Amino acid sequence: MRVLVTGGAGFIGSHLVEALVGKKVEVAVLDNLQSGSRNNLFDGVAFFECDICDRDAVFQAVREFQPDVVTHHAAQSSVVESVRDCSADAQTNVLGTINLLEAAVAANVSRFLFASTGGAIYGDIPSGSRAGIELTPQPISPYGIGKLAAETYVRYFQQWVGLPVNILRYANVYGPRQSSHAEAGVVAIFLAKIRKGEPLTIYARKHPGDEGCIRDYVHVSDVVQANIGAIEGRISAPVLNVATGLGTSTYQLARHLTQLFGKETELVFADKREGDVEYSVLDGDGFQQLFGTAVTLREGLRNTLLF
Numbered sequence: 239m240r241v242l243v244t245g246g247a248g249f250i251g252s253h254l255v256e257a258l259v260g261k262k263v264e265v266a267v268l269d270n271l272q273s274g275s276r277n278n279l280f281d282g283v284a285f286f287e288c289d290i291c292d293r294d295a296v297f298q299a300v301r302e303f304q305p306d307v308v309t310h311h312a313a314q315s316s317v318v319e320s321v322r323d324c325s326a327d328a329q330t331n332v333l334g335t336i337n338l339l340e341a342a343v344a345a346n347v348s349r350f351l352f353a354s355t356g357g358a359i360y361g362d363i364p365s366g367s368r369a370g371i372e373l374t375p376q377p378i379s380p381y382g383i384g385k386l387a388a389e390t391y392v393r394y395f396q397q398w399v400g401l402p403v404n405i406l407r408y409a410n411v412y413g414p415r416q417s418s419h420a421e422a423g424v425v426a427i428f429l430a431k432i433r434k435g436e437p438l439t440i441y442a443r444k445h446p447g448d449e450g451c452i453r454d455y456v457h458v459s460d461v462v463q464a465n466i467g468a469i470e471g472r473i474s475a476p477v478l479n480v481a482t483g484l485g486t487s488t489y490q491l492a493r494h495l496t497q498l499f500g501k502e503t504e505l506v507f508a509d510k511r512e513g514d515v516e517y518s519v520l521d522g523d524g525f526q527q528l529f530g531t532a533v534t535l536r537e538g539l540r541n542t543l544l545f
């Protein structure tokens with residue numbers, strides 16, 4: 239089995255590469271190192287330093303490696319950045335995805351996995367509810383819109399071109415190696431700030447002083463499990479939420495982390511940010527039926543602290 243992991247120098251992609259290498263799968267990484275790092279690459283894994291927007295280079299890499307499966311994680315992964323420059327976001331996340339789909343078909347790849355976002359694609363859902371895959375997505379950020387457009391192309395390639403696909407909609411992923419420079423990784427950002435003794439900022443859900451947005455925090459090991467299940471053909475549904483089904487406010491997250499550290503840290507309450515979904519909890523039942531109970535937040539944060 240040969241697996242090409244795009245975005246394999248990034249946070250989630252590198253965990254997936256590590257797990258696949260452990261299973262003796264032949265792996266290659268395609269990444270332009272925009273937000274990823276050479277330090278996340280593993281010995282013995284082929285590396286194509288390539289921009290997914292460069293169609294010819296993408297075709298050449300896929301033709302050269304001849305993967306059985308492509309798992310597509312390369313992306314502009316920041317909601318804030320997508321608001322700042324939605325054209326660049328769409329170029330990478332929509333047009334780059336089309337390049338990979340076309341290259342996968344040309345190379346007769348047997349399965350294509352797409353890393354999508356449950357956190358940003360469903361938009362705001364009513365408090366107390368959970369977004370299931372049957373819910374019509376209503377993204378409120380350019381990042382969510384781009385991911386939905388890319389998903390629609392993935393479905394087109396499945397239905398009209400005959401490419402077997404899995405779309406994995408991740409909740410908010412956290413774990414070791416997540417960059418604290420990325421806008422999205424609040425767990426990594428808070429950890430870095432606690433270590434440096436700096437205050438933690440709680441961006442408002444509605445008004446400064448509230449507990450902040452509600453998110454479904456899923457540990458990266460569950461995301462890796464879902465990918466491996468899909469690579470092995472164990473996920474029959476074309477779309478799967480990868481989630482815990484539990485909501486946590488930014489304030490509760492900050493409290494969990496400061497308690498685990500045993501260190502009182504100042505909390506600063508700021509305005510709501512543009513593009514931030516207020517309440518995002520996914521229905522993770524499909525994932526848990528296939529892979530068992532998701533890692534709890536307490537267990538996952540403890541694991542993240544160890545690294």
Ligand SMILES: NC(=O)c1ccc[n+]([C@@H]2O[C@H](COP(=O)([O-])OP(=O)(O)OC[C@H]3O[C@@H](n4cnc5c(N)ncnc54)[C@H](O)[C@@H]3O)[C@@H](O)[C@H]2O)c1
Pocket residue numbers: 244245246247248249250251268269270271272273274275288289290291310311312313314315330334353354355356357407408409410411412417420422
């Ligand atoms: N982290 C989360 O909470 C989360 C949630 C939902 C979905 N996702 C999706 O999962 C995937 C991985 O996310 P992550 O958190 O590991 O982000 P990341 O930023 O750590 O990884 C993205 C990788 O893509 C690479 N990349 C960016 N633009 C590229 C381009 N034009 N050409 C080639 N490579 C490029 C980066 O260098 C990086 O290595 C992304 O598709 C993201 O949208 C992440």
